Amino acid sequence: MANQPNDHVYQLIKSLTKAEKRAFKIYATRNSSPDAKFIKLFDAMDKASDYDEEQIINSIKGVKKRQFSNLKAHLYKQVLTSLRLTNINHNVDIYLREQIDHARILYNKGLYKQSLRLLDKAKSLAHQNHRHSLEYEILTFERIIESQYITRSLQNRADELIGQAEEKIETLSNYNKLSNLSLRLYGIYIKAGHVRDERDYENISRYFKKELEDISRKNLGFFEQLYLYVSYAWYSLIVQDFLLQYRYAQKWVDLFHDNPDMLELEPIWYLKGQHVLLEALFILGHYSKHEEVKQNLQDFLNDPPTRSNENLETLGFMYLYTSKINSHFIAGTFTEGTEMVPELNRKLDKYSQQVDSHRILVFYYKIACLYFGAGDNEKTIEYLNKIINYHDQKLREDLHCFARILNLIAHYEMGNQILVEYQIRSVYRFLSKMNDLNLVQQEILKFLQDLGKSNGSTLKEKFKKLRVRLLEINEMPYQKRPFLYLDIVSWLEAKIHDKPVQQVIREKFTPRN
DSSP, rough: OOOOOOHHHHHHHHHOOOOHHHHHHHHHHHHOTOOOOOHHHHHHHHOOOOHHHHHHHSSSSOOOOHHHHHHHHHHHHHHHHHHHHTTTTTHHHHHHHHHHHHHHHHHHHOOOHHHHHHHHHHHHEEEEEEHHHHHHHHHHHHHHHHHOOOOOOOHHHHHHHHHHHHHHHHHHHHHHHHHHHHHHHHHHHHHOOOOOHHHHHHHHHHHHHHHTTTOOOOOOOOHHHHHHHOOOHHHHHTTHHHHHHHHHHHHHHHHHHHHHHHHHHOHHHHHHHHHHHHHHHHHTTTTHHHHHHHHHHHHHHOOSSSOOOOHHHHHHHHHHHHHHHHHHHHHHHHHHHHHTTHHHHHHHHOOOOOHHHHHHHHHHHHHHHHHHHHHHHHHHEEEEEEHHHHOOTTHHHHHHHHHHHHHHHHHHTTOOOOHHHHHHHHHHHHHHHHSSOHHHHHHHHHHHHHHHOOOOHHHHHHHHHHHHHHHHTTTTTOOHHHHHHHHHHHHHHHHHHHHHHHHHHHHHHHHOE
């Protein structure tokens, strides 16, 4: 995993496109000399291949170490100001805030009618683009001007503004309730994961229904509908109702198709909806629909309705390659899937500053599973060790758990008997420290304890016994998720019938599809 640079200014400069760098130079030299120290610092950081503070300071004539902190702060502010000016015509939020600032300046100058005229235009634009908070901020400003000064701009102006404000408060109330609900559900999922039993299910369902009681479903605006669908998507993931997740992820995506203007304004939300929809289809094993949505995502990234940026590119890369790997998992085409690993690694290096560590660990695990399915156990172990040796073992503890289990199986496949016996004890200790082991992990733990004691005559019977037990668990309502981390049932079937794992999964896929 690539090391992250630890300086904010350096990170910001390295994220700039060629056009943004050119725009900064034009902006910076408008009121400053090209020899200004902050411009020289910009050039030095832009040329540096990594962040070395001493080397950067020495490369700028006339800059002393004690000045460096203030110089960086000044440069940081100037780059951000330049980016704001560059993006003002491409981002409605930045544009609206500029108009509010201009109205404030006119107000302070005593030009009240000009200020109100500017605010009225900005309010219409905010309403058109569902910017509820900014629209309410504009309404508040308008009321301040009307309450303090007799402008006589319109008859019954006070009643009109009061009515608009009350209507917007109701909209904002639903907006805040639904956005808070989606955020709380996300927090619950991060903290507790999936429901484990009927009691967990009843608790989360009761909470979810109670939160929705006070929200009227009539006349919901775009963002209220969006947060409603997002809330259902998180709720369905927590309760492991993946069909419900599919339905509301589809509503989420369809909301943008019904409001195409919002694709340009909110492409990230659309990308996220496509990702959730693809994940639900992967879990359900619906290959043809999964491929259709994956192609839609690819088309969207190839020709986005808005100007591309690093955020769009980074998320698009993560979601697209996750779905590409999942396609091979569903179809059992693991060998074919390993062919894209070099390209995937290049992209992980490219986006290393933007992609957080836990997502990189997920990619490593998925790559390891590709190689395991393809029968390349050495490569499997290579990528699993990237997870096992990661310094923070509390980050995605579930991944660390299944990485160790799969690592043990890969060594077993390679015939490393002595290493397997040692690793059984190590994996057992790791799993024993985990809180709230699910049934799959518990059964695997028991199986691993007995594995080292087994011989050739009893081993196949143990494989069969574990397979039967895992199939029983797979039918239980709250125990399906662990099978997505590791298709251990297919591995057991491969050992029982002396077939490659890839062949077993492929044979299951053909009739099902």
